[in-house]
Amino acid sequence: MIDKYLKWVATLFLMIGVGANSLAIYPAGPLFTLAGGLTWLIVSIMWKEAALITTNLVLSAITVVGLYITYIH
Numbered sequence: 001m002i003d004k005y006l007k008w009v010a011t012l013f014l015m016i017g018v019g020a021n022s023l024a025i026y027p028a029g030p031l032f033t034l035a036g037g038l039t040w041l042i043v044s045i046m047w048k049e050a051a052l053i054t055t056n057l058v059l060s061a062i063t064v065v066g067l068y069i070t071y072i073h
Contacts, residue, residue: 003046010039027071034063 013036019028037060044052 003043006039006046007043010036011041013039021069025029027067030063030067030070034067037063 001041015034015036017029017033020026020032023029037056041053041056043059044056054068
């Protein structure tokens with residue numbers, strides 16, 4: 001039941017993240033994208049959907065690497 005709500009929260013995070021990225025609002029864009037990707041990853045694991053797990057794991061990893069390179073490295 002909680003997955004029903006989590007998937008919409010994740011989708012909202014991703015839409016905000018994509019919008020912020022397209023308007024060059026950093027680091028909010030990548031952070032919202034990461035929040036959405038990680039939340040969708042949780043839902044994907046709950047559903048045991050390999051394609052969604054892979055997609056959201058890679059999305060989240062790429063976002064973390066980008067944030068690391070941009071703000072920490």
